[in-house]
Amino acid sequence: MPKREIEGDWVLGWADRKRATMMPSKDEQGRVVYARTPILDLEGLITPVEASYIVAQLAMPEPVHPDDWRLRLHGRVERPLDLDLEALRRLPGRTVRAVIECAGNDSEFFEYLKDPVGRRKPSLRVKQNETGSAWAQVDKSRPLPDMKDVFDAIPSSNLVSGGEWTGVPLRVVLERAGVKPGVAGVRFRGWDQGKPDPIAQYFSVGRTDFAVHDPGVIHFEKALPIAKAMHPDTILAWAHNGEWLTHVHGAPLRLIVPGWAGNWWVKWIEEIEVVDRLPELYYQTHYFVLGDSPDDPDKRMLTAMGVKTLIVSPRDEDSPLPRGEHAIRGLAWSGEGKVVRVEVRTDGGSTWDDAHVEESPDRWLWVRWSYLWKAERPGDYRILARAYDETGRMQPQTPANFQRKHFDGIVPEFVRIE
Ligand SMILES: Nc1nc2c(c(=O)[nH]1)N[C@H]1C(S)=C(S)[C@@H](COP(=O)(O)O)O[C@H]1N2
Numbered sequence: 001m002p003k004r005e006i007e008g009d010w011v012l013g014w015a016d017r018k019r020a021t022m023m024p025s026k027d028e029q030g031r032v033v034y035a036r037t038p039i040l041d042l043e044g045l046i047t048p049v050e051a052s053y054i055v056a057q058l059a060m061p062e063p064v065h066p067d068d069w070r071l072r073l074h075g076r077v078e079r080p081l082d083l084d085l086e087a088l089r090r091l092p093g094r095t096v097r098a099v100i101e102c103a104g105n106d107s108e109f110f111e112y113l114k115d116p117v118g119r120r121k122p123s124l125r126v127k128q129n130e131t132g133s134a135w136a137q138v139d140k141s142r143p144l145p146d147m148k149d150v151f152d153a154i155p156s157s158n159l160v161s162g163g164e165w166t167g168v169p170l171r172v173v174l175e176r177a178g179v180k181p182g183v184a185g186v187r188f189r190g191w192d193q194g195k196p197d198p199i200a201q202y203f204s205v206g207r208t209d210f211a212v213h214d215p216g217v218i219h220f221e222k223a224l225p226i227a228k229a230m231h232p233d234t235i236l237a238w239a240h241n242g243e244w245l246t247h248v249h250g251a252p253l254r255l256i257v258p259g260w261a262g263n264w265w266v267k268w269i270e271e272i273e274v275v276d277r278l279p280e281l282y283y284q285t286h287y288f289v290l291g292d293s294p295d296d297p298d299k300r301m302l303t304a305m306g307v308k309t310l311i312v313s314p315r316d317e318d319s320p321l322p323r324g325e326h327a328i329r330g331l332a333w334s335g336e337g338k339v340v341r342v343e344v345r346t347d348g349g350s351t352w353d354d355a356h357v358e359e360s361p362d363r364w365l366w367v368r369w370s371y372l373w374k375a376e377r378p379g380d381y382r383i384l385a386r387a388y389d390e391t392g393r394m395q396p397q398t399p400a401n402f403q404r405k406h407f408d409g410i411v412p413e414f415v416r417i418e
């Protein structure tokens, strides 16, 4: 493997390695609205807060001081609640380590896999001078920017991070309120507001020749089905990686929905309502849906993620490599629990070998895996990896879908051995 540079500050007398940093995109007011995790520069399982990806669908809201914040819980409950952060922190808590992945992460790879040899591969290398990487930066005063610029400008990879989230199970709070029988779910409202940008839909679908539903100015809202809401690992979190949650990630309180895509993890929560039936919500009924086309009358909400692995090393751009032993390394995760097995194929034939999967107590976090590859003969190799989860699901699980969500395909790495 190529030697990574050692540079930067001297820490305790030792040359510190390069820190993993992001180049966040900002809106006209200078607020950070988008950032991608430098996944190839990280070791271990927990992504530092400063390197955790950021997505805001509507306008980035003003921060609210925790002292000025309250949570209102109402709807189909015996006792509506009005809680401050201290009241939440007095309840029996829970810490969950979990991967958060944007539903649109790696969407361009759907097209790439149709012709991996002929097409340009989307890169997972986050560049230091990355600009223009979000539609938030596109001039909104124009009715519709040149979509070619948009399609070219927005990489949708690297929208995945691993984190440790501390809070209280949603279930504990719901039980205090006393949920009435027969409810369908729980609606969450963030205090961020705005008009959903149709460009997000156009970009997701990859074309502009269809009508996008216009709900007007709305809050970011989701309605979580009751079974997932009652899962003990679904928590209301105020801390991230051992520190208070930061504003861009939803402070003072956000929802953690392990296994389900990022859009379920509602940030900046101000209101929770227990509902009899799941309401029509833009980000549940019109966007983040599964279907064949924009006109599919049968669009369904997307829930658990598939099963996925990422080869972090070697990547295409590491070629050529010398003959000899190389560790093929990667990360694997699943929306339905623990990854129990990863297989690697290097021979171009049909043999899949077991990789070493690191033991982990955390079923919702990704696992590290590695495979010792004895590359004795010069030539061009195609390296594949696939994962299995504890429910027996094998990668890939998610078929091509018109909004290009939940990509979990097997992406080959092409490596030349000299
Ligand atoms: N209130 C609110 N919550 C939100 C969003 C939002 O725009 N508003 N974006 C969602 C989406 S699409 C994703 S992928 C995650 C991103 O969380 P992060 O910015 O902490 O990585 O937050 C989700 N929660």
Ligand SMILES: [Mo]
Binding pocket: 055, 101, 102, 103, 104, 262, 263
């Ligand atoms: Mo997302």
